[in-house]
């Protein structure tokens with residue numbers, strides 16, 4: 001039973017080698033790493049939030065109901081692209097999909113604007129494998145709530 005679980009964890013890139021993680025944490029404590037602000041990302045996130053504020057204003061005061069419905073539909077489609085596509089299909093290989101389904105999910109993934117599939121899957125695998133170490137691109141130890149401000153610091 002344990003062997004099957006280990007194989008499944010390994011096959012779906014959920015592997016958490018606890019000794020390796022402990023080792024990496026101890027190693028990162030020894031180093032005096034300084035965080036720095038990535039101004040390009042700060043500018044992009046600032047522009048993104050300004051656009052979101054303008055969009056929110058328009059939803060309530062300016063947009064037609066069909067536009068609001070379209071935004072909602074795009075949001076849902078992008079979410080499916082990330083959860084079913086980039087996350088489950090490509091990052092974890094949780095299931096297999098036919099070529100037309102992969103192309104469809106790839107298009108939905110693009111709607112979400114969360115990097116390309118390869119980069120998304122790579123970062124997510126690193127996140128699972130080395131959770132909250134220096135090798136985790138979404139580490140909670142990087143300040144500035146890296147889960148939403150990813151790469152900001």
Ligand SMILES: [Zn+2]
Nearest residue numbers: 087092124128
């Ligand atoms: Zn995952």
